[in-house]
Every structure is written in structure tokens, then in C-alpha cells.
Amino acid sequence: METINLNIEKALGKGAKEQLLSAAPKAEDAIKTLHKGNGKGNDFLGWLHLPSSISETELSDIEAAAKQLKDRCEIVVAIGIGGSYLGAKAVLEALSNTFIQMQTKQSAPLVLFAGQNIGEDYLYELQHILQNRQFGLINISKSGTTTEPALAFRLLKKQLEDQVGKNEAKNRIIAITDASKGALRKLADKEGYKTFIIPDNVGGRFSVLTPVGLLPIAVAGYDIRQLVKGAVAMENKCGENVPFTENPAAVYAATRNILYKAGKKIEILVNFNPKLHFFAEWWKQLYGESEGKDHLGIYPASVDFTTDLHSMGQWIQDGERTIFETVLSVKKMKYKVEIPADEENLDGLNFLAGKRVDEVNKMAELGTQIAHVDGGVPNLKIEIPEITEYYLGQLIYFFEKACGISGYILGVNPFDQPGVEAYKKNMFALLGKPGYEAETKAIKAKL
Ligand SMILES: O=P(O)(O)OC[C@H]1O[C@H](O)[C@H](O)[C@@H](O)[C@@H]1O
Numbered sequence: 001m002e003t004i005n006l007n008i009e010k011a012l013g014k015g016a017k018e019q020l021l022s023a024a025p026k027a028e029d030a031i032k033t034l035h036k037g038n039g040k041g042n043d044f045l046g047w048l049h050l051p052s053s054i055s056e057t058e059l060s061d062i063e064a065a066a067k068q069l070k071d072r073c074e075i076v077v078a079i080g081i082g083g084s085y086l087g088a089k090a091v092l093e094a095l096s097n098t099f100i101q102m103q104t105k106q107s108a109p110l111v112l113f114a115g116q117n118i119g120e121d122y123l124y125e126l127q128h129i130l131q132n133r134q135f136g137l138i139n140i141s142k143s144g145t146t147t148e149p150a151l152a153f154r155l156l157k158k159q160l161e162d163q164v165g166k167n168e169a170k171n172r173i174i175a176i177t178d179a180s181k182g183a184l185r186k187l188a189d190k191e192g193y194k195t196f197i198i199p200d201n202v203g204g205r206f207s208v209l210t211p212v213g214l215l216p217i218a219v220a221g222y223d224i225r226q227l228v229k230g231a232v233a234m235e236n237k238c239g240e241n242v243p244f245t246e247n248p249a250a251v252y253a254a255t256r257n258i259l260y261k262a263g264k265k266i267e268i269l270v271n272f273n274p275k276l277h278f279f280a281e282w283w284k285q286l287y288g289e290s291e292g293k294d295h296l297g298i299y300p301a302s303v304d305f306t307t308d309l310h311s312m313g314q315w316i317q318d319g320e321r322t323i324f325e326t327v328l329s330v331k332k333m334k335y336k337v338e339i340p341a342d343e344e345n346l347d348g349l350n351f352l353a354g355k356r357v358d359e360v361n362k363m364a365e366l367g368t369q370i371a372h373v374d375g376g377v378p379n380l381k382i383e384i385p386e387i388t389e390y391y392l393g394q395l396i397y398f399f400e401k402a403c404g405i406s407g408y409i410l411g412v413n414p415f416d417q418p419g420v421e422a423y424k425k426n427m428f429a430l431l432g433k434p435g436y437e438a439e440t441k442a443i444k445a446k447l
Helices: 016-036 056-072 086-095 120-130 147-164 166-171 183-191 211-219 224-237 248-261 274-291 313-318 357-374 389-410 418-431 437-446
Strands: 005-010 075-079 110-114 135-140 173-177 194-197 266-271 299-304 323-332 379-386
Touching (some): 005 016, 016 248, 016 389, 056 135, 056 194, 056 211, 056 224, 075 147, 075 211, 086 110, 086 274, 086 389, 120 147, 135 211, 147 166, 166 173, 173 183, 194 211, 211 224, 224 389, 248 323, 248 379, 266 274, 274 323, 274 389, 323 357, 357 379, 379 389, 418 437
Parallel strands (some): 075 110, 075 135, 135 173, 173 194
Antiparallel strands (some): 005 379
């Protein structure tokens, strides 16, 4: 089996080796701190050895629960937001047929998502689609108190109970939450739902390799063992005793911090494969929530190429020089599409006849890299052999490990997210939630 490969040749320019070597001690310290567990946020390091510590019993339990839903449902709605949503969404978008919702024959339930927004029309349309369909629910919330998923669950639970009765609904609802705390734990225990636990020491954005991500992925028919296997391979490749230059997570973390110090405040995660769009959304939460604090942190952005070359390409080529790119480059496509010759050649494309579509895409990728580097945009490249469960598992762990290292190099606590509470407090105050009387008064005075 291959591994994903990080290439930083086009990232640091002249003196790259020296720059990297001088950044090595800080990265090595960060790795030591992570592994000793004596740094900031050290009660949230459960992800560090998560892949290698998942047991056969845990995997079988997840697969059995997935089977229970598969046997009963044509649609399963995974309810959650942030880390309780993006991991599964990213993996499913990467692995699924892009037009899965148009396919009439499904070998596994269609996994849809809810609770990741408060869109009334979104929920109306979802409820409408679920009418007279056999559906089930996976309700995911680590805290068990997040408003968006709680609201979606209230609506969909009622609909399910109305459609199949309370008893059968219990066979189709699985809750993933804290072992003892939170409203969802209480509700699940009271109703007698099957539950999975999100370990206390695994933060939401690091939880894709717990049942949070694994259950929806298994329900959709994908091989969670391969996903975990890939993550284990990367856990070893980025291990504590691997020398700095051979540890891709350390090199990535060090490189982005060198660039940040040099004024590159924005990192754009680029893909040339639309299936990776949501992988970037997952990555944005991982890095945004981990590093964006104390008025510090690279702003994680993303683009889909070549699509966005026709919209954001101008800015990236010529705009303010505060950006760098990290390109997710997929080596091998799953399918083959050859460009046909055309006798009339009215579109002038006969020079491409006989080539695969991916050859055109690869030249777009190379041409873009050269143009952007020439334009002053440092370029990191992560080569992914193919989009499979195994390599996605590698990629997930690679980014998680690098995120921990990078946050410690930056000097922040990469494992908390205090800033997220500000909007929640205001929303509750505006909605008049009991207990928020003083905040309600204060915010109304601002209106
Ligand atoms: O899983 P939950 O507790 O519902 O949290 C879901 C998400 O919302 C929070 O506000 C945090 O900012 C995220 O880190 C978290 O992943």
C-alpha cells in the first residue's frame, strides 16, 4: 500500500532547507508536548492514538448497528453540526457517486443530513421527502445540547413516530453522545435508544474516527475498517519517534507556520476533484476552530478547481499576496473517460482526442501550480494515490496530527473553541431562553 505524500518543493523558495531545519526544533517540541500530554488542552488528546486503539468489538458493534438501520431504512438522516457532521459528510461525498440521489437502485440506505443549519425550507423539504419513506435517524451531539441538531431531531423524531409508531421508531433511532451528560443522553436513556459514546477526551472536530463518523459511513455501505486501517498507517508514519523530515505532519505544520510568519495569513485548500469539496469543509473546521484564537491563526479557506479558477482564480493569481495554497492532488481516477475524435472538429478540440479527461485535468493542475507560484503564491501539494476509504483514513489522521503540532507551534490551545459561544449566548438572549433574562435585557438595549 502506498501513502499520501506531502511535497513542499514549491512552498518555501530559496533557502527552503535551512528555513525548515530551523523550524524543526519547535515542531519537535510540539510533538513531545502532544505525546507527553503536558500542553494546553491536554484533556482533549484522545484522538492521538485513536486509530490504533479502536477495538474489534467497537467496530463490530458499529457494523451491527449500521446493519440494523440498513435492514429497516431506505434513507437514514444523520443529524449533527460541526464535528458531529462534517467528518461523515466529507467521507461520504468523497466516496459516493456524485449523482447518488438520482440512482433508483440503492445497495445501502441513502444518508442525508440535518441539524447542520436552521433553514426552515431545508427542513420542510426534508420532511416532505421523508413522507411515506422508510427512514431512520442517527442523532449526533457530543454536548447533547446544541440547538441546531436538537431542533431537527425534535421535528424528525415526531415525524418518524407518526409514520411508524413509537415502538418501531426506537429501532430506527441511534444516539451518539456523551456517556452521562447532556439533554441528548437523558432523552436517549429515557426513550431506550441504542447509543454510542463520544469519548470525553475527543473533541468534536477530531471525532470522525469515533462512531460519530464511522456509523453514518458504515450505514452508507463503506468499509470503516479500511478507513481506520489507513488512519493507523498514518498514526505510525507521523509517530513520536519518526525523525522530523520523515514525519509529514511535522513538516506540514512547520511549513505553514513559516509561511504564516512571513505574512501568508490565509491558507487555501485546493482540490481538482469535486468529490473533495466537503473534505475541505471538514479541514476548515479542524484548523479554524483549533488555531483561530488569541487574535492569531491562519485563516483556512478552500476552492474547487478548475471550477473556481473561473471565479476566484483572478484573486489568487493577482490579489493581495497574503495567501498560500495546499493542493489535494488525486493520482488515480476510479473511472476512465476518453475524449472522442470529431470529424468536423467545430469546437477545435481534436488535439485532445484519445486523451483521458483526467489528463486534461492534470495539465490544468500543473499549469495552475506554475502560474500561482510565478504569481507569488507558495504551493504545498498532498498527493493522494486514489480516493478510497484507506487513503481518506490516512488523510484524516495526517491533518489531525499536523493540526495539533501546528497549534502548539503557534502557541495556542488547539483543543478548545471558546469563541463559538458568543453567537449562541446572543441567540438565546434574543429568543428569551429561560436563564438568559439579564442577557436578554442587555441585548435588547443594543437593538
Ligand atoms: O457535537 P456537539 O456538541 O453538538 O457540537 C457540535 C459543534 O458545535 C459547537 O458549537 C462547536 O463549535 C463545534 O466544535 C462542535 O463540533
